[in-house]
Amino acid sequence: MPTMSAECVIGVDLGGTKLLAGVLDDGLNVHNRIYRPVHGLDQRELVDAIVAGVEEARAAAPGEVVAVGFGIPCLIDQRNGMALMAVNLPIKDMAFRDVMAERLGLPVQVDNDGNLAALAEHRAGAAQGATDSVLLTIGTGIGGGLVLGGRPYRGAIGAGAELGHMVIQADGPPCQGNCPNHGCLETLASGTALAREGTRIAGERPASALGRAMAEGRGITGALITELAHDGDEAAIDTLALIGTNLGVGIANYANIFNPDVVVIGGGVIAAGELLLEPARREMARRALPPTRDHLSIVAARFGTEAGMVGAGALALDAVRQGVT
Amino acid sequence: MPTMSAECVIGVDLGGTKLLAGVLDDGLNVHNRIYRPVHGLDQRELVDAIVAGVEEARAAAPGEVVAVGFGIPCLIDQRNGMALMAVNLPIKDMAFRDVMAERLGLPVQVDNDGNLAALAEHRAGAAQGATDSVLLTIGTGIGGGLVLGGRPYRGAIGAGAELGHMVIQADGPPCQGNCPNHGCLETLASGTALAREGTRIAGERPASALGRAMAEGRGITGALITELAHDGDEAAIDTLALIGTNLGVGIANYANIFNPDVVVIGGGVIAAGELLLEPARREMARRALPPTRDHLSIVAARFGTEAGMVGAGALALDAVRQGVT
Structure with a gap:
């Protein structure tokens, strides 16, 4: 059973056609899920859709949301959070992390889906411990x-x-x-x-x-x-x-x-x-x-289609615990 | 040119037939080299030969020796410094790190030759930076x-x-x-x-x-x-x-x-x-x-036959800098 917690994070798995945003507590239990289509949007529309999805999840959270993690299907320069070589989304050469942090007013972390699925399994799945x-x-x-x-x-x-x-x-x-x-x-x-x-x-x-x-x-x-x-x-x-x-x-x-x-x-x-x-x-x-x-x-694996979303939440939670903002 | 330094480390590459001990300064420049045959010795004789080689190197050092690193050709359990699965030397299941630290009265680090060669290249060779x-x-x-x-x-x-x-x-x-x-x-x-x-x-x-x-x-x-x-x-x-x-x-x-x-x-x-x-x-x-x-x-690579010795010195130096003893 999900536990109630004062602090929450939001994990977002952004795919080429839709996004899944989840509210997670500090045990990485998922409390709420929001789905939004993102297919065929330009960059401004995409950013607006993401912000609306995250705000909807935030409003439904059982506690204060302290950070947001994103899984995006592209190469990311971790030094500056820039999206490089994106194939299915109009975010190439966009300072994805900083734009989202600015729009959401929250600390934001970004990684690709493969890394995040591995992190999800390590923190709360088949590779725990x-x-x-x-x-x-x-x-x-x-x-x-x-x-x-x-x-x-x-x-x-x-x-x-x-x-x-x-x-x-x-x-x-x-x-x-x-x-x-x-x-x-x-x-x-x-x-x-x-x-x-x-x-x-x-x-x-x-x-x-x-x-x-x-x-x-x-x-x-x-x-x-x-x-x-x-x-x-x-x-x-x-x-x-x-x-x-x-x-x-x-x-x-x-x-x-x-x-x-x-x-x-x-x-x-x-x-x-x-x-x-x-x-x-x-x-x-x-x-x-x-x-x-x-x-x-x-x-x-423990996680299926939600691996990226849970991993994005785990990344956000790691950053909060390590004092990264 | 090697620089003079107040503090030195000793790097030892222990092979199946001989050991090479080198005195290194904090820039990993080699000041002295000692070779000793170790072929055909039993465990007690081997330990004595190693101690004698290290003490000879220590006596020749241009400054105070503060730590010793060893490269040994076997699997090492890093939790306790035990030598596992040694093939060419009588050190299997020996608490190599602790025995050497006790005999030498110095902090001792141990790793295998492959890891140490990689460390040598990273700290002072072709992979610097x-x-x-x-x-x-x-x-x-x-x-x-x-x-x-x-x-x-x-x-x-x-x-x-x-x-x-x-x-x-x-x-x-x-x-x-x-x-x-x-x-x-x-x-x-x-x-x-x-x-x-x-x-x-x-x-x-x-x-x-x-x-x-x-x-x-x-x-x-x-x-x-x-x-x-x-x-x-x-x-x-x-x-x-x-x-x-x-x-x-x-x-x-x-x-x-x-x-x-x-x-x-x-x-x-x-x-x-x-x-x-x-x-x-x-x-x-x-x-x-x-x-x-x-x-x-x-x-x-920069380092040839001395890669293991230099890497062993680098490992000892890392431990000193990180306060590991």
């Missing part, structure tokens, strides 16, 4: 975040923790989007890879439930593969095991590099649960070094 | 160290930064030693890989200087390949370019993961200089994400 933790968010692509020594790790100019873009097969398939690489973990263990391998396996095994689904014209998506696997279809189970094994290669790398306490797997693909995690654990144990491999846990 | 830096030491294998946010990163139980044991080719050749993995960076970009590929290329190109050297019965070592490449032999140059390209795949991964300011390449193989680094830079630029790839420098 860890010193060093790695988060992989597996959807269409693979995002990630690092909490090292209890603090978010962002790299020299805030562009680190691109954890899906680690080569595990140098001569592998080309990567997606703006990534020029080949054989990235994202090409071999993402939801896109799951659908691609599921389609291939459905073709090879027409008598399986997966093969029959394809013959009936159903799209072979990660969600369908997961549903059929949970129903016991061997072809679907084998597809998830293949992706989980590829994932385990990547986790073995992160094990040897970071010697983390825990690797947390989030994103839509984690709906497969142990059908994905068990093959990943097996492959990691085959490849990683002792004693790291024996120390490491590989677990499902 | 960096916030985040990655060191790869390329010899028979590939070791490494991380300095993140200006501090050594060791992982949850001190077993992190095994940077040579990152898969870049999941179906690649089996790794060496106690590593159960396949296709590690170490299998494709170490001195061992250089000699192996040089032997293959010598066989394919018998008219090259490299091919003729093999026909004459000379062993195809990394040193020979580097010598012939510096003399202009195309086969030797191509061999180094192949290894450099493989190295560049690994560096692209570390770029995307850490967004470091600099990746420093040390170890015997860096004798090849730009013949190794230039192909590595080209491959990194082909694979890593913007803006990380444009921010990153890839440079040769």
Whole structure:
């Protein structure tokens, strides 16, 4: 149960189409949620919509709101809170943090969604109590975040923790989007890879439930593969095991590099649960070094679509506790 | 020129066969060096030899020695300074830090050689001024160290930064030693890989200087390949370019993961200089994400065989400055 608290923070997850603002107490329990569409707005309209969303959340808060955190889908220069290289929102080269602090009259922190999801899991989720933790968010692509020594790790100019873009097969398939690489973990263990391998396996095994689904014209998506696997279809189970094994290669790398306490797997693909995690654990144990491999846990994320919002709240709360304004 | 200083530290690099102790001032300039054989000693004899070496260095110091740092070739539990999993020295399960502090009557710090080489480059070498830096030491294998946010990163139980044991080719050749993995960076970009590929290329190109050297019965070592490449032999140059390209795949991964300011390449193989680094830079630029790839420098290490000793001194100096005893 959420506890009542005198001081609250607001966490905002700003996506390309909508924002989610949540009021959180100092235990990161969520008290209220506000959704607003932000699609197709220009910069001034977007800022107004964000301010209106935050003010609505603030009015509903059970205590005084002392800080606001934002998760935004772009690279952020942490020295000045500038938004760099934004793709889906009109905030490129905007001093996002300072503009929001000015408009809201509150201390504001900003980070990207991968870092914030990792922070949410560390502060209140599957990585609670860890010193060093790695988060992989597996959807269409693979995002990630690092909490090292209890603090978010962002790299020299805030562009680190691109954890899906680690080569595990140098001569592998080309990567997606703006990534020029080949054989990235994202090409071999993402939801896109799951659908691609599921389609291939459905073709090879027409008598399986997966093969029959394809013959009936159903799209072979990660969600369908997961549903059929949970129903016991061997072809679907084998597809998830293949992706989980590829994932385990990547986790073995992160094990040897970071010697983390825990690797947390989030994103839509984690709906497969142990059908994905068990093959990943097996492959990691085959490849990683002792004693790291024996120390490491590989677990499902606690937070789903609210990870960014909770992490944004955690970032705001951290800043309040550390006296950063 | 070394500067005179009232306070000094001693850095000790303890290897399987000998120790090197150096007296360093607070600018990490080395004033005196002491070498002692330690091969074949039991634990009591080893401790006595270390104490004698440190005391000899201390007597020769130009100022008061205020702390001692040790680099030892094994996993160290930083919570208690215990030596875990030592292979070449009789110090397994020994409370190395506390025993040495007791015997020497001085504050003692201990770390492994990879971490210390990275620290040496950060404090006084090729990574000076960096916030985040990655060191790869390329010899028979590939070791490494991380300095993140200006501090050594060791992982949850001190077993992190095994940077040579990152898969870049999941179906690649089996790794060496106690590593159960396949296709590690170490299998494709170490001195061992250089000699192996040089032997293959010598066989394919018998008219090259490299091919003729093999026909004459000379062993195809990394040193020979580097010598012939510096003399202009195309086969030797191509061999180094192949290894450099493989190295560049690994560096692209570390770029995307850490967004470091600099990746420093040390170890015997860096004798090849730009013949190794230039192909590595080209491959990194082909694979890593913007803006990380444009921010990153890839440079040769400053310190060679003294990296561990200087890093041990830097660790001792850090502890003095931070008031750790």
